[in-house]
Amino acid sequence: MTEYRYALIIGASSGTGLALAQSLASKGTRVALVARRADRLKEACDQINKAAGAAIATAYPYDVQDSTGVPALMQQILQELGGLDLVVYSAGIMPSATASEYSIEDDLAVLETNLLGAVAWLNEAARLFSKQQKGTIVGLTSVSGDRGRRGTRAYGASKAGLTTYLESLRNSLTVQGVHVATIKLGYVATDMIAGQKLPRFLPVISPEEAAQQILAVANSKQQTVYIPRIWQAIMALIKATPSPLFRKLNI
Numbered sequence: 001m002t003e004y005r006y007a008l009i010i011g012a013s014s015g016t017g018l019a020l021a022q023s024l025a026s027k028g029t030r031v032a033l034v035a036r037r038a039d040r041l042k043e044a045c046d047q048i049n050k051a052a053g054a055a056i057a058t059a060y061p062y063d064v065q066d067s068t069g070v071p072a073l074m075q076q077i078l079q080e081l082g083g084l085d086l087v088v089y090s091a092g093i094m095p096s097a098t099a100s101e102y103s104i105e106d107d108l109a110v111l112e113t114n115l116l117g118a119v120a121w122l123n124e125a126a127r128l129f130s131k132q133q134k135g136t137i138v139g140l141t142s143v144s145g146d147r148g149r150r151g152t153r154a155y156g157a158s159k160a161g162l163t164t165y166l167e168s169l170r171n172s173l174t175v176q177g178v179h180v181a182t183i184k185l186g187y188v189a190t191d192m193i194a195g196q197k198l199p200r201f202l203p204v205i206s207p208e209e210a211a212q213q214i215l216a217v218a219n220s221k222q223q224t225v226y227i228p229r230i231w232q233a234i235m236a237l238i239k240a241t242p243s244p245l246f247r248k249l250n251i
C-alpha cells in the first residue's frame with residue numbers, strides 16, 4: 001500500500017527520477033512524469049502502465065528552463081492526475097567542465113535547470129499544498145552544495161541555492177501540515193556521472209537504491225538527509241577543512 005495516491009516527478013526520463021516514478025507506481029501511486037525527452041518519457045510510461053495493467057503513468061514533455069509555462073502545466077497535471085500529494089524535483093544537469101573553463105552559457109543552463117526551474121515548480125507545489133493543508137515536497141540537491149569546489153562552480157552554487165530555498169519552504173509550510181525533504185545526494189550511477197573518474201573509496205549507489213532511500217526519508221518525514229548516509233560524515237570532514245588547506249586539495 002502506498003503513502004501517496006498522486007505524485008509528480010520533474011526530471012523523470014532517466015536516473016533517480018525515473019526510478020522514483022517506477023517505485024511509486026509499483027505500489028499503486030498515479031504518477032506524472034516531466035522531462036524534455038518525450039521518447040524516453042513515453043517508453044517509461046508504457047512500461048509502467050503495462051506492469052500496472054492500468055493507465056497510471058502520464059508523460060508531460062517540458063523544458064524546465066522555461067518557467068513561464070509552469071503554472072498552467074501544473075494545473076493540467078493536477079486535473080488529469082486527479083490530485084497531488086507528492087512533488088519531487090529531480091531535474092538537473094552538470095555539464096562537464098575543467099576548473100579553468102568559464103562558460104556563461106553552461107552556467108546559465110545549470111542555474112536555470114537546477115535552481116530557477118526548481119523554484120518555479122516547487123512554488124506551485126507550495127501554493128497547492130498550503131491550500132490543501134497537506135502534501136510532501138522533495139528536492140534532490142547534492143553534497144556539491146556544501147562546499148565551493150573547483151570543477152563544479154555553478155553546479156555547486158545551484159545546489160547550495162536549492163538547499164537554502166528548500167529550508168525556507170520548510171519554514172513556511174511545516175505549520176500548514178506540509179512536509180519538505182531536502183535530499184543531499186552523493187554519487188548515484190546515472191547518466192549524470194557516466195564516464196567520470198570517481199575516487200574508488202567513495203560509495204556509488206544505483207538509482208533504484210537512491211529512490212528507495214529517498215522515499216523512506218519522505219515517508220518518515222525526515223527533513224535534511226544525506227544519501228547514502230555515509231556522506232554526512234564525509235561532508236562533516238570536508239566542511240571542517242580550513243579554506244587555505246581546502247584550496248590546495250584537488251577535490
Ligand SMILES: NC(=O)c1ccc[n+]([C@@H]2O[C@H](COP(=O)([O-])OP(=O)(O)OC[C@H]3O[C@@H](n4cnc5c(N)ncnc54)[C@H](OP(=O)(O)O)[C@@H]3O)[C@@H](O)[C@H]2O)c1
Nearest residue numbers: 011013014015016035036037063064091092187188190192
Ligand atoms: N548522479 C549523481 O551522482 C548525483 C549526485 C548528486 C545529485 N544528483 C542530482 O540528482 C538529480 C537527478 O539526477 P540523475 O543522477 O538521476 O541524472 P540524470 O539521469 O541525468 O537525470 C536528470 C533528469 O533531469 C532532466 N532534465 C535535465 N534538464 C532538464 C530540463 N531542461 N527540463 C526538464 N528536465 C530536465 C533529465 O531529463 P531530459 O534530459 O529528458 O530533459 C533527466 O530526467 C539531479 O538534480 C542531480 O543534480 C545526482
